[in-house]
Amino acid sequence: MVKKVLNFFPTIDILVNNAGWTRDLLFIEKPRSDWEKEIAINLWGVINCSRAVLDVMIGQKSGKIVNLASDVGRVGEYKEAVYGACKAGVIALGKALAREVGRYQINVNSVCPASTPPVEEGSYGEFSLWKEMAGLFTPEIREKARKAYSLRRLGTAQDIADMVVFLCSDRASFITGQAISVSGGYTMV
Amino acid sequence: MGEFSGKVAVVTAAAGAGIGQATARSLAKEGANVVVSDAHAKRTAQVASEIMNEYGVKTLGIQCDVRIPGQVGGMVDQTLKEWGRIDILVNNAGIDKPSPVWEMDDESWNLIIDTNLKGVFNCCRAVIPTMMKQRYGKIVNMSSVLAWLGGEEEGVAYVTAKAGIQGLTRAIARQVGQFNINVNAVAPGLAYNPFMDKLQPPEYFQKIRSQEILGRDGTPQDMANAILFLCSEKAGFITGSCLCISGGWFMY
Numbered sequence: 001m002v003k004k005v006l007n008f009f010p011t012i013d014i015l016v017n018n019a020g021w022t023r024d025l026l027f028i029e030k031p032r033s034d035w036e037k038e039i040a041i042n043l044w045g046v047i048n049c050s051r052a053v054l055d056v057m058i059g060q061k062s063g064k065i066v067n068l069a070s071d072v073g074r075v076g077e078y079k080e081a082v083y084g085a086c087k088a089g090v091i092a093l094g095k096a097l098a099r100e101v102g103r104y105q106i107n108v109n110s111v112c113p114a115s116t117p118p119v120e121e122g123s124y125g126e127f128s129l130w131k132e133m134a135g136l137f138t139p140e141i142r143e144k145a146r147k148a149y150s151l152r153r154l155g156t157a158q159d160i161a162d163m164v165v166f167l168c169s170d171r172a173s174f175i176t177g178q179a180i181s182v183s184g185g186y187t188m189v
Numbered sequence: 190m191g192e193f194s195g196k197v198a199v200v201t202a203a204a205g206a207g208i209g210q211a212t213a214r215s216l217a218k219e220g221a222n223v224v225v226s227d228a229h230a231k232r233t234a235q236v237a238s239e240i241m242n243e244y245g246v247k248t249l250g251i252q253c254d255v256r257i258p259g260q261v262g263g264m265v266d267q268t269l270k271e272w273g274r275i276d277i278l279v280n281n282a283g284i285d286k287p288s289p290v291w292e293m294d295d296e297s298w299n300l301i302i303d304t305n306l307k308g309v310f311n312c313c314r315a316v317i318p319t320m321m322k323q324r325y326g327k328i329v330n331m332s333s334v335l336a337w338l339g340g341e342e343e344g345v346a347y348v349t350a351k352a353g354i355q356g357l358t359r360a361i362a363r364q365v366g367q368f369n370i371n372v373n374a375v376a377p378g379l380a381y382n383p384f385m386d387k388l389q390p391p392e393y394f395q396k397i398r399s400q401e402i403l404g405r406d407g408t409p410q411d412m413a414n415a416i417l418f419l420c421s422e423k424a425g426f427i428t429g430s431c432l433c434i435s436g437g438w439f440m441y
Binding site: 095098099102103105107149150151152153155156159162163165166171172173174175176177178179180181182183184185188 | 359362363366367369371402403404405407408411414415417418423424425426427428429430432433434435436437440441
């Protein structure tokens with residue numbers, strides 16, 4: 001992927017590690033194959049992509065990496081044990097990389113959303129985790145969930161994207177190694 | 190049209206050399222009408238008129254000691270009388286008198302806690318009823334990396350107040366989220382301005398610089414950029430958060 005990008009563009013300025021996957025099940029009920037898929041996508045995915053672009057960014061002496069972590073990685077959550085462990089790992093990975101590559105003017109940060117359900121059925125891709133999970137968000141559940149947030153609404157993909165873009169901008173050039181919650185007051189960590 | 194056109198913003202301690210004035214100017218540049226609040230009468234009037242002339246927005250220079258609820262109330266009343274609303278409150282006022290714990294007297298402790306912590310409470314309490322009526326408001330409070338790290342050279346009261354601000358921010362955020370009011374904190378590392386050289390010796394800054402992994406000091410503008418983001422519609426789903434801006438000095 002990185003080679004292909006460099007065939008078309010001279011630089012890679014920004015990497016957003018967004019790919020992620022989970023399936024809500026109690027730890028003791030979840031098959032090992034699900035854990036392995038979670039670790040492969042949520043943790044190895046971020047390691048692989050970060051490793052692949054860092055040579056380029058170090059050569060450029062500039063770059064922005066933003067990882068999509070999760071509030072789950074900070075406070076833990078039912079039925080998301082290994083997923084949460086991966087997200088906690090992503091936060092720590094981001095901090096370690098920030099320390100190692102700060103001298104090359106590369107900023108590495110993580111954004112921690114709470115639940116960001118799709119706005120409507122079908123507004124997600126074929127491989128999306130929401131293919132299995134979207135059915136859980138009935139209007140009643142949405143209404144109940146809404147009240148758990150200080151701002152009395154659920155997050156949207158755009159809420160998260162706005163923070164990612166801010167962190168990639170020059171306006172955030174002094175911010176690195178941080179995990180920042182965009183979660184409507186869900187955790188307030 | 191700027192991002193904050195038509196909005197009314199109150200920034201405390203906005204007439205000094207640091208984060209407050211940078212924030213007031215950045216908001217004005219994006220079209221906000223700004224209350225330049227500061228404890229120093231002359232500088233307050235001067236900075237308010239500079240910002241008005243430079244950015245073509247309306248400004249009010251209001252002398253206010255945030256420790257005194259009557260003065261804070263007067264500032265809010267005057268703002269409402271002039272402009273009828275308050276959309277943004279940036280609680281920037283702060284003070285430190287560095288001394289070791291065993292030498293800190295009651296007077297210093299009270300001055301620092303009253304200014305840094307109670308001042309934030311005073312301003313929030315005075316402004317929030319207006320924001321509740323509007324069903325709209327953005328509040329940003331100034332914490333510090335020292336809230337997590339402690340400070341060997343800084344005053345214990347200062348560190349305590351900055352940690353308290355994080356708790357106050359979460360407490361208020363929980364209570365006012367239902368009125369569409371976002372309350373967040375930023376935790377700066379070193380936001381260097383030349384005035385600081387009068388407060389601390391060169392070694393103090395060298396020690397911090399060895400921790401700044403991006404290899405440069407923060408500036409008041411770095412902090413203002415983050416404050417503006419938190420006050421913008423783009424940060425509408427962020428509340429009760431603390432955004433640390435320290436060039437990697439501390440990683441929250």
